[in-house]
Amino acid sequence: MRFYNDALMWRGLGNLLGQEVVGAEERDSDATPYDLSIPREIDGLPVLSVAEGAFSDNLALRRVVIPSSVQHIGSGAFDPYYFIKPLRQGVFNGATCVAWDAFKRSRGFELDEIVVHDDNERYRSIDGVLFSKDGSEALAYPAARADSRYDVPEKVEIIREGAFSGSENLRSIKLPKSVRHVDPQAFYCCFSLEEILVDADNAAFRTIDGALYTRDGSRLVAYPAGRRGTYRAPESLAIVGEGAFCGCSDLAEATEFERVREIEANGFLGCSALSLIDSLASCAQIGRAAFADCLSLREAILNDAITEIPKNAFQRCSSLENFEFPRSTRFVGARAFMGCSALAEVSLPETIERIEAEAFKDCDELRAITIPESVKEIGVAAFANCLSLSSARITDGVEIVRECAFENCPSLASIVLPLSLKKIGADAFDEDMSLLVYSDSYAELWARANERFYDVIL
Numbered sequence: 247m248r249f250y251n252d253a254l255m256w257r258g259l260g261n262l263l264g265q266e267v268v269g270a271e272e273r274d275s276d277a278t279p280y281d282l283s284i285p286r287e288i289d290g291l292p293v294l295s296v297a298e299g300a301f302s303d304n305l306a307l308r309r310v311v312i313p314s315s316v317q318h319i320g321s322g323a324f325d326p327y328y329f330i331k332p333l334r335q336g337v338f339n340g341a342t343c344v345a346w347d348a349f350k351r352s353r354g355f356e357l358d359e360i361v362v363h364d365d366n367e368r369y370r371s372i373d374g375v376l377f378s379k380d381g382s383e384a385l386a387y388p389a390a391r392a393d394s395r396y397d398v399p400e401k402v403e404i405i406r407e408g409a410f411s412g413s414e415n416l417r418s419i420k421l422p423k424s425v426r427h428v429d430p431q432a433f434y435c436c437f438s439l440e441e442i443l444v445d446a447d448n449a450a451f452r453t454i455d456g457a458l459y460t461r462d463g464s465r466l467v468a469y470p471a472g473r474r475g476t477y478r479a480p481e482s483l484a485i486v487g488e489g490a491f492c493g494c495s496d497l498a499e500a501t502e503f504e505r506v507r508e509i510e511a512n513g514f515l516g517c518s519a520l521s522l523i524d525s526l527a528s529c530a531q532i533g534r535a536a537f538a539d540c541l542s543l544r545e546a547i548l549n550d551a552i553t554e555i556p557k558n559a560f561q562r563c564s565s566l567e568n569f570e571f572p573r574s575t576r577f578v579g580a581r582a583f584m585g586c587s588a589l590a591e592v593s594l595p596e597t598i599e600r601i602e603a604e605a606f607k608d609c610d611e612l613r614a615i616t617i618p619e620s621v622k623e624i625g626v627a628a629f630a631n632c633l634s635l636s637s638a639r640i641t642d643g644v645e646i647v648r649e650c651a652f653e654n655c656p657s658l659a660s661i662v663l664p665l666s667l668k669k670i671g672a673d674a675f676d677e678d679m680s681l682l683v684y685s686d687s688y689a690e691l692w693a694r695a696n697e698r699f700y701d702v703i704l
Contacts, residue, residue, distance in 0.1 A: 264294035279308040286313040302328035314365035430488035619643030663689035
């Protein structure tokens with residue numbers, strides 16, 4: 247990584263005989279707003295690329311000029327929310343999981359214009375907004391533009407992911423009849439957006455009560471994040487699309503879901519005020535992180551046809567008190583209930599085969615768990631940091647207990663290890679936990695080899 251004029255960061259592109267701009271000197275939102283012109287050449291080689299997320303942290307950047315040499319602009323290059331992209335993908339850990347309400351209030355943006363040199367063969371600027379050269383793809387709308395309404399130009403066919411991400415002032419967007427595709431999270435973190443309108447002649451999309459749907463109304467594509475209160479699903483709705491409600495932090499209730507059969511990945515991610523989703527009896531599939539960070543959600547009752555609770559599905563639903571596992575559930579995905587600190591009771595059905603890594607980690611109030619004989623594997627740290635867990639029964643049939651599975655469970659004084667066990671990972675159980683094992687079993691051999699205190703069951 248090298249600097250150009252002590253501000254612009256760049257690196258070589260190797261065999262492409264060109265340079266890539268990867269960012270600029272970071273300045274926070276309190277800094278004096280500044281303009282930046284990307285040079286056409288650095289060290290005698292053309293600047294060919296702007297990297298993913300290159301200027302996403304340059305909050306004081308007001309205007310950027312892109313030269314004719316640039317042939318590639320990475321995803322989220324001007325997206326002020328790019329660095330919480332892990333949340334969009336449903337990939338969480340303690341370092342990246344950001345409280346949505348606090349985060350949205352802490353950001354400030356200055357970018358209000360993106361200019362492209364007329365001779366650039368890949369990109370163009372229309373009224374300060376970045377498009378593909380032929381104008382068919384909307385790529386980046388400057389987040390600090392003062393306009394409260396924006397009409398996407400005619401001829402635009404595709405709205406790319408994050409194209410309007412973080413737009414502070416937009417309250418209304420209108421799509422022309424030419425738009426045929428909208429990427430997931432195209433309007434991500436637009437916290438003032440109240441309506442997405444569509445030209446009446448558009449063949450692919452329509453507006454219902456200010457939200458964006460496919461033309462037949464069967465799929466919700468995007469719900470404006472600035473809307474408050476209750477969402478009532480139309481009778482035509484069958485699918486909540488990927489990230490459709492993502493970041494709608496003022497949404498309190500979602501009702502009339504009787505006909506909804508699928509909620510895709512990140513469907514309600516970050517809906518921190520959402521306390522009620524009713525009538526999910528017809529929903530036969532949910533995607534990863536579908537309800538993650540729904541901090542106020544108290545209850546979730548799903549269709550018994552659901553076979554998988556995918557990774558991150560209810561992560562950090564810290565008010566979730568009642569969850570009934572569908573009777574057909576076969577596995578619980580990684581971090582599916584991680585951080586569900588109010589969840590006190592869990593009843594696992596006899597159909598479950600696998601509990602993946604960190605599935606119930608940090609469930610502070612979880613008091614008892616029975617692992618049915620259908621389960622073959624308990625994942626890494628699956629029940630770690632369950633501070634109130636005082637009873638854990640691993641039934642005969644379980645073969646693998648991975649590393650740290652029951653680490654830091656101070657209320658769990660003892661546990662019986664069944665004859666079926668074939669592998670136990672390091673630190674699977676706390677040092678001061680009493681292990682009850684069967685004579686000559688794998689568990690006894692493991693305990694002896696690891697110098698753990700144990701009692702033999704006669």
